[in-house]
Amino acid sequence: xxxxxxxxxxxxxxxxxxxxxxxxxxxxxxxxxxxxxxxxxxxxxxxxxxxxxxxxxxxxxxxxxxxxxxxxxxxxxxxxxxxxxxxxxxxxxxxxxxxxxxxxxxxxxxxxxxxxxxxxxxxxxxxxxxxxxxxxxxxxxxxxxxxxxxxxxxxxxxxxxxxxxxxxxxxxxxxxxxxxxxxxxxxxxxxxxxxxxxxxxxxxxxxxxxxxxxxxxxxxxxxxxxxxxxxxxxxxxxxxxxxxxxxxxxxxxxxxxxxxxxxxxxxxxxxxxxxxxxxxxxxxxxxxxxxxxxxxxxxxxxxx
Amino acid sequence: xxxxxxxxxxxxxxxxxxxxxxxxxxxxxxxxxxxxxxxxxxxxxxxxxxxxxxxxxxxxxxxxxxxxxxxxxxxxxxxxxxxxxxxxxxxxxxxxxxxxxxxxxxxxxxxxxxxxxxxxxxxxxxxxxxxxxxxxxxxxxxxxxxxxxxxxxxxxxxxxxxxxxxxxxxxxxxxxxxxxxxxxxxxxxxxxxxxxxxxxxxxxxxxxxxxxxxxxxxxxxxxxxxxxxxxxxxxxxxxxxxxxxxxxxxxxxxxxxxxxxxxxxxxxxxxxxxxxxxxxxxxxxxxxxxxxxxxxxxxxxxxx
Numbered sequence: 001x002x003x004x005x006x007x008x009x010x011x012x013x014x015x016x017x018x019x020x021x022x023x024x025x026x027x028x029x030x031x032x033x034x035x036x037x038x039x040x041x042x043x044x045x046x047x048x049x050x051x052x053x054x055x056x057x058x059x060x061x062x063x064x065x066x067x068x069x070x071x072x073x074x075x076x077x078x079x080x081x082x083x084x085x086x087x088x089x090x091x092x093x094x095x096x097x098x099x100x101x102x103x104x105x106x107x108x109x110x111x112x113x114x115x116x117x118x119x120x121x122x123x124x125x126x127x128x129x130x131x132x133x134x135x136x137x138x139x140x141x142x143x144x145x146x147x148x149x150x151x152x153x154x155x156x157x158x159x160x161x162x163x164x165x166x167x168x169x170x171x172x173x174x175x176x177x178x179x180x181x182x183x184x185x186x187x188x189x190x191x192x193x194x195x196x197x198x199x200x201x202x203x204x205x206x207x208x209x210x211x212x213x214x215x216x217x218x219x220x221x222x223x224x225x226x227x228x229x230x231x232x233x234x235x236x237x238x239x240x241x242x243x244x245x246x247x248x249x250x251x252x253x254x255x256x257x258x259x260x261x262x263x264x265x266x267x268x269x270x271x272x273x274x275x276x277x278x279x280x281x282x283x284x285x286x287x288x289x290x291x292x293x294x295x296x297x298x299x300x301x302x303x304x
Numbered sequence: 305x306x307x308x309x310x311x312x313x314x315x316x317x318x319x320x321x322x323x324x325x326x327x328x329x330x331x332x333x334x335x336x337x338x339x340x341x342x343x344x345x346x347x348x349x350x351x352x353x354x355x356x357x358x359x360x361x362x363x364x365x366x367x368x369x370x371x372x373x374x375x376x377x378x379x380x381x382x383x384x385x386x387x388x389x390x391x392x393x394x395x396x397x398x399x400x401x402x403x404x405x406x407x408x409x410x411x412x413x414x415x416x417x418x419x420x421x422x423x424x425x426x427x428x429x430x431x432x433x434x435x436x437x438x439x440x441x442x443x444x445x446x447x448x449x450x451x452x453x454x455x456x457x458x459x460x461x462x463x464x465x466x467x468x469x470x471x472x473x474x475x476x477x478x479x480x481x482x483x484x485x486x487x488x489x490x491x492x493x494x495x496x497x498x499x500x501x502x503x504x505x506x507x508x509x510x511x512x513x514x515x516x517x518x519x520x521x522x523x524x525x526x527x528x529x530x531x532x533x534x535x536x537x538x539x540x541x542x543x544x545x546x547x548x549x550x551x552x553x554x555x556x557x558x559x560x561x562x563x564x565x566x567x568x569x570x571x572x573x574x575x576x577x578x579x580x581x582x583x584x585x586x587x588x589x590x591x592x593x594x595x596x597x598x599x600x601x602x603x604x605x606x607x608x
Contacts, residue, residue, distance in 0.1 A: 088488075089488070184392075185529075185531050185532065186529060187529040187530065187531055205512070208509070209512075209524075209526060211526075211529070218529060218603050219604075219606065220513075220526035220529070220604065222515075222524035222526060225489075225490060225491040225515070225522060226489065226491065227489050227491055227492055229489075256607070259606040260608050263608055299523060300523075300524065302523065302560070302563040302564060302567065302604075303560070304564050304567055304597065304601055
């Protein structure tokens with residue numbers, strides 16, 4: 001099954017109590033794609049970079065079988081750049097610098113070969129851009145998942161609601177779920193978001209795990225306990241990659257399958273944060289994932 | 305099986321975005337005892353109150369079959385009083401007033417009939433007082449669980465370590481686990497706390513659930529999702545009451561039994577916060593608990 005990922009491919013520069021990354025490969029679509037590539041083969045990226053984007057980095061994607069024909073390289077422009085510093089507890093970060101560069105003019109045009117993708121992950125982007133991607137598809141994908149953020153709730157409310165009404169799964173964090181719904185209880189927030197369109201609502205809670213809601217059904221998972229968190233950047237996107245990878249592989253959109261997808265997302269996110277940037281996502285094998293899945297299942301199981 | 309609970313029985317006065325409680329029954333031992341009384345019969349309270357403590361309140365305990373012969377009433381003194389105000393998000397609270405009153409001189413003397421208790425829950429108190437209770441027991445209880453707080457780490461470190469070395473289960477929150485161990489990772493924190501004595505470490509995470517550690521085993525549960533949280537006061541103590549109630553009823557100290565106890569703790573805590581003070585703990589029935597246990601199990605279950 002094919003998965004189209006639309007989002008940022010960028011340079012990140014990260015500082016944590018464990019060290020500094022220097023300028024490395026980052027971006028939401030990068031993490032989603034690399035995490036999903038641990039589970040499925042047919043992944044297509046749509047993004048934009050400047051001509052400063054190294055061939056080596058492009059090779060990281062193609063080396064994992066990811067289609068990069070939808071990554072446009074804009075001559076004479078620079079790639080999106082973000083730098084940030086994490087505090088001691090790793091839950092708070094300060095953005096040191098954001099240079100939109102080529103992202104400011106990003107209007108993704110899907111290559112024809114992308115337009116039949118069966119699964120679509122819309123990374124956090126301007127809602128109207130997310131919508132334009134849906135509109136370019138030959139037919140509606142079997143499942144569309146979108147990420148968004150508070151910024152669009154403040155600046156592009158109507159467009160945001162319009163896109164939300166078009167997707168199956170909305171993946172947001174706690175604050176975003178609350179702001180979007182006006183409800184503090186995440187149970188009530190999810191219920192309200194269902195009425196906006198999405199049959200499934202995922203609430204990402206970082207080190208506290210994730211929640212999945214659909215109608216009256218709910219599923220809560222904790223995050224994997226880790227000895228060290230080297231760099232939380234990309235955890236949510238790796239989660240989304242693991243989630244969409246599992247759904248695309250299983251082809252099953254039922255609630256039971258979604259639960260397993262949540263567990264895959266949790267496991268991929270747990271690897272992602274163990275080293276800086278995408279390093280750990282690139283070195284793990286299917287066996288590592290299998291082992292951690294077993295550990296996770298064990299940690300969650302009981303017989304009351 | 306018999307459970308001895310030592311801790312505060314007090315007046316609370318609580319303000320939340322949902323309203324004001326007025327002066328109501330509070331205290332750690334109160335919540336532990338009332339929650340446990342939903343599961344087992346033989347509960348003994350050791351606490352101290354002033355002669356301002358209403359007979360009606362004492363009747364709440366005896367009405368639920370809880371032995372109050374170990375609650376000493378000090379003539380001419382006032383009961384421990386705490387008042388606090390919760391912020392909108394209910395996770396942060398300001399203490400408005402703490403009057404130790406009779407608690408300042410609390411030196412529990414266990415009635416002879418208490419000294420054979422098989423299970424012992426030591427609420428958060430001065431470590432030397434917690435130790436004196438252990439020393440008054442005829443023989444070592446089958447299981448001792450203790451709660452503590454940062455304050456004792458700052459002011460009574462040696463005594464605290466001494467008591468910790470004497471117990472089976474330490475139940476603390478995330479910050480306390482980190483301060484006690486000097487480790488940020490809760491996985492490493494639990495490992496270090498094991499070396500201090502306790503075979504079991506519970507990390508209470510409030511609305512994010514709880515974690516249980518023992519050697520290489522771990523078990524994580526989320527909190528129950530609720531539509532409304534009226535008053536978080538006593539959630540951790542209700543958790544402890546549900547936990548100890550289950551262990552005392554089952555008589556089984558193995559890790560699998562402990563997992564179930566964690567689930568009972570989670571469920572009792574979820575009821576506790578739905579109304580002000582102890583109101584909800586007092587009105588629920590075994591059937592309500594059963595229903596919520598089923599809901600909880602459903603929310604946690606999957607078949608990967």
